[in-house]
Amino acid sequence: MSQKYMKVERIEHGTVIDHILPSMAFDVLRVLGLSRDKTMSILVNSHSKKGGRKDILKFEGVELSAEEANLVALVSPKATINIIVGGKVVKKFNAEAPPVVRGILTCSNPNCISNQDEPITTEFRLGKDESHRYVCTYCERDIVDLAKRVSA
Ligand SMILES: [Zn+2]
Known part of the structure; x- marks a missing residue:
């Protein structure tokens, strides 16, 4: 990799929440109510490949359930949830607003x-x-x- 550094560390096992609305990452954290002792990366107002900005959250060692992931939609309707195992995305889905x-x-x-x-x-x-x-x-x-x- 030619980059001198990476903005966010890759994770081997955990959850990546991508396409969070810009500057909403902290609200996503509040909605999830995850304890603060988790290892996580928070990227705020990152440049999106599609243009515009987005936030990204990475949790190490945490696999969000679909139910938890859907809570993300309360504050960031178009977020995508990626479950990472062994460094690979094994599950990817959109946060859907719970009924x-x-x-x-x-x-x-x-x-x-x-x-x-x-x-x-x-x-x-x-x-x-x-x-x-x-x-x-x-x-x-x-x-x-x-x-x-x-x-x-
Ligand atoms: Zn009321």
């Missing part, structure tokens, strides 16, 4: 029962139209800016 999300997003309606001191897990359903939005099961409010609604 129902429990306990990860918070409702933007302060009067929603999920924002009171009730022992309730938040629940949102994917909107039926083409737009990328979720609807609160309890108060029917639309949640549009999902990244801002990810609970810590």
Whole structure:
């Protein structure tokens, strides 16, 4: 390889999340809730071959399940997930917005029962139209800016 250095280390075994919307990598991390002791590379606002910019996340020794990977779609709908084993991509798929999300997003309606001191897990359903939005099961409010609604 003629490059003097590589921006991001190659991984032998783990998960690469590619085509994350620019500067959304940290929101992807929050959505996944992976513990911070994992070895990971974060590339933010990297130049994409297709033009434009993107973020990339690489986790060593972690194989994301399809369910986990789909959570990525909440904050970055067109991300691709690559599972790496023995230095090779053994599985590649697109993050698909899950139909129902429990306990990860918070409702933007302060009067929603999920924002009171009730022992309730938040629940949102994917909107039926083409737009990328979720609807609160309890108060029917639309949640549009999902990244801002990810609970810590
Ligand atoms: Zn609500």
